[in-house]
Amino acid sequence: MPPLEAWQKVFVSQGKFVDSDPHAKTTTCIQCHGGVSGADTMEEAHKGVVSDPTQDQESVGKLCGACHAEIAAAQVKSLHYDSHGYDTIVSQRLGDAPESHQAWEAAQANHCSSCHTTCGQCHVSQPTSVGGGLVSGHQFKATQAFTRTCTGCHGSRVNAEYTGQNEGIPADVHWSEGGMPCFKCHTGDALHGMTAADGAANGKTERYDGKPLPSCLDCHPNAEPGKGEIQQHNIHGGKLACQVCHSVENKSCYSCHVQTSDDGTPFFKIEPSVMTFKIGLNPKQSEDRPWEYVTLRHVPIDPDNFAFYGEDVLANFDALPTWKYATPHNIQRNTPQTKTCDSCHGNADLFLSEGDLKPYEIEANKGLIPTALPPKIGQ
Amino acid sequence: MSRTTRSWAGTLVLLSLLIIGAIALGGCSGQPAAAPAAEPTTVTQAATAVPPTEVPPTNTTVPPTQPPAPSPTLAPTDTPAPEPTATATEAPVAAPVVIDSTNCITCHTSEETLQKLAVEEEPAESLSEGEG
Numbered sequence: 073m074p075p076l077e078a079w080q081k082v083f084v085s086q087g088k089f090v091d092s093d094p095h096a097k098t099t100t101c102i103q104c105h106g107g108v109s110g111a112d113t114m115e116e117a118h119k120g121v122v123s124d125p126t127q128d129q130e131s132v133g134k135l136c137g138a139c140h141a142e143i144a145a146a147q148v149k150s151l152h153y154d155s156h157g158y159d160t161i162v163s164q165r166l167g168d169a170p171e172s173h174q175a176w177e178a179a180q181a182n183h184c185s186s187c188h189t190t191c192g193q194c195h196v197s198q199p200t201s202v203g204g205g206l207v208s209g210h211q212f213k214a215t216q217a218f219t220r221t222c223t224g225c226h227g228s229r230v231n232a233e234y235t236g237q238n239e240g241i242p243a244d245v246h247w248s249e250g251g252m253p254c255f256k257c258h259t260g261d262a263l264h265g266m267t268a269a270d271g272a273a274n275g276k277t278e279r280y281d282g283k284p285l286p287s288c289l290d291c292h293p294n295a296e297p298g299k300g301e302i303q304q305h306n307i308h309g310g311k312l313a314c315q316v317c318h319s320v321e322n323k324s325c326y327s328c329h330v331q332t333s334d335d336g337t338p339f340f341k342i343e344p345s346v347m348t349f350k351i352g353l354n355p356k357q358s359e360d361r362p363w364e365y366v367t368l369r370h371v372p373i374d375p376d377n378f379a380f381y382g383e384d385v386l387a388n389f390d391a392l393p394t395w396k397y398a399t400p401h402n403i404q405r406n407t408p409q410t411k412t413c414d415s416c417h418g419n420a421d422l423f424l425s426e427g428d429l430k431p432y433e434i435e436a437n438k439g440l441i442p443t444a445l446p447p448k449i450g451q
Numbered sequence: 452m453s454r455t456t457r458s459w460a461g462t463l464v465l466l467s468l469l470i471i472g473a474i475a476l477g478g479c480s481g482q483p484a485a486a487p488a489a490e491p492t493t494v495t496q497a498a499t500a501v502p503p504t505e506v507p508p509t510n511t512t513v514p515p516t517q518p519p520a521p522s523p524t525l526a527p528t529d530t531p532a533p534e535p536t537a538t539a540t541e542a543p544v545a546a547p548v549v550i551d552s553t554n555c556i557t558c559h560t561s562e563e564t565l566q567k568l569a570v571e572e573e574p575a576e577s578l579s580e581g582e583g
Contacts, residue, residue, distance in 0.1 A: 077569070077571070078569035078570055078571045078572065079562065079565035079566045079568075079569035081569075082559060082565060082569060083559065083560075083562060083565055084556065084559040084560050085560070086556075086560045090556055090560060100550050100551070100552040101552035101555035101556065101559075102550040102551075102552050102555065103550055103552075105555075107555065109550050109551045109552065109554070110551060110554065111554065114558070114568060117554055117555070117558075210559075228582045228583065325582070328581075333578055337575075337578065339577065339578035339579040339580075340579045340580075340581070340583070341579065341580040341581060342580065342581030342582060342583075343581065344581065344582075345581075345582055
């Protein structure tokens, strides 16, 4: 995310916004941001100013929703709007004791609740979590540059994978060859959580809830088994997620411990990330995601993540695996897996095994370890 | 001039004066003369409103052709309230208040002003360790 000086963060363009943006014609600065009209000093003028007026649900409805009613209504229920996706996952590991839930709520408020986005932080400014600042002189843009918005939050893992910033790992072909920004695949409807029938809120409880969005088959329909001429697609397509063959090493994270300082400032400590490529049994196998094998990555959970907030907070730690269903953003046409049949068949290194697990996570991941490897073919 | 001629002339002058007078009284307009104002009548005071011995208020007079005003009552009625209709008699809607933001725009569109006034925030020292 390019750094902005303090004045640049609040600079409003006469040409791009005041004179030409429709939003400047329909409302005034004070109607959205508050403040005092006709004040004599900067301090007085800024009394009551809210830099991002789309931070709360009511304001989204009143301001954005006045013209963009359907989008505003769905957005406040979307995974982007708040951290309910985290809550869906972490709460499954909590113990039954009320203290366990109270500890998680406190930790969530300190460490997770600030991680969300608003209408303004995608369409007008950079995300607050990376310092904020107006992107284009307060001009409202349907799509901003993804380097000023998406990667502010999805930077250390997704952006690094997609744009090839991990040493020795190529960028995603959709970027290196296609130059495709995030929005080419992740549509406005999906980003606003409007993928239910007729654009209604989809009610997703976590990122991989429901059908894959986007799906590789949206653009590559011939890759579906039986619909094209590529033999490997026809043999494997129903059993393997696309990424099993077409993604490469991606980032796994371990042990993110959270706490607050004596003055209440939240902070975290996380172990260094590790580049891994692991195939395992699909922990989310369903009609929507029917594949037997998928790519996995380790998420930074361990039994003591929230130990600062209480004892045994994650008493139900084994409820979910610590290796998670993953869709790495480093897709290649040719990968080490596609070289020969035996690149995968009989290659134990590629498949998750107990040797990849710490003692405390063996039970949680039992369902992901294949009982037998696909046999060598000799090709 | 003979006596007969003088008599005719006098009669003509008298007739002319009568005609002129009639025209003057008629206002020369051809319009009907204004009808005399109807004698104001007092609405009979409803029994539920004030005792019959009380002097009726003088401001409740209405023309005789208009039905008497309904008597005020404190009891709820089953009659539904009339639907509001947009008519010329409807009270005018207050014009939206336009909050002047000229000052905001003047400062925030001026690079020079912002460079003078904007204060760089000291980045807080983060206690966090590792990739976020």
